[in-house]
Amino acid sequence: MLLIPCPWCGPRAQIEFAYGGDATVQRPADDAPESAWHEFVHLRDNPRGPHDEWWQHSAGCRGWFRVRRDTLTHAILGSAPPGAQLVDKLP
Numbered sequence: 001m002l003l004i005p006c007p008w009c010g011p012r013a014q015i016e017f018a019y020g021g022d023a024t025v026q027r028p029a030d031d032a033p034e035s036a037w038h039e040f041v042h043l044r045d046n047p048r049g050p051h052d053e054w055w056q057h058s059a060g061c062r063g064w065f066r067v068r069r070d071t072l073t074h075a076i077l078g079s080a081p082p083g084a085q086l087v088d089k090l091p
Contacts, residue, residue, distance in 0.1 A: 005079045006057045007065050020054030023066045048072055052086060055079075 002014035022044060028036040051071050056064050066086050068077040080086040 002069075002074060002076060004055060004067060004076060006060060006063070007079055007081045007084075008063055009057060009060045012057070012060060016057060016059035018056045018058040020056055020064065023052040023054045050077055050088070 003011045004014055004017050005011045006017075025040065025044070028040050049070055049072055050068055053067050053069055054064060055067050056062065063081070065079055065081050067079045068086050068088060069075070070077060077088045078086050
C-alpha cells in the first residue's frame with residue numbers, strides 16, 4: 001500500500017485517494033485539430049522512473065494535488081498543491 005502525502009492533511013493510505021492522471025500532459029486548445037485531441041486522449045508515454053501525477057484526496061479534504069512517484073519502485077518522492085513547485089523529498 002502507498003502512503004501518499006496530502007499537502008493539507010499529511011500522509012494517508014492510498015485507499016483515501018483517486019488517481020487523476022498524468023500531470024505532464026497539456027490539454028489542447030478547444031479549437032485544436034482532431035489529431036491533437038487524438039494524441040491527448042489516446043497516446044501516452046509509459047515512463048520508467050520519476051513521474052508527475054494528479055491525485056485527489058477523495059476521502060479527506062477532496063483537494064487535487066501533484067505527486068512525484070517513481071513508477072519503477074512506487075516510492076513517493078514529493079507532493080505539492082496545484083501551481084506550487086514540486087520538490088523531491090528523497091529519503
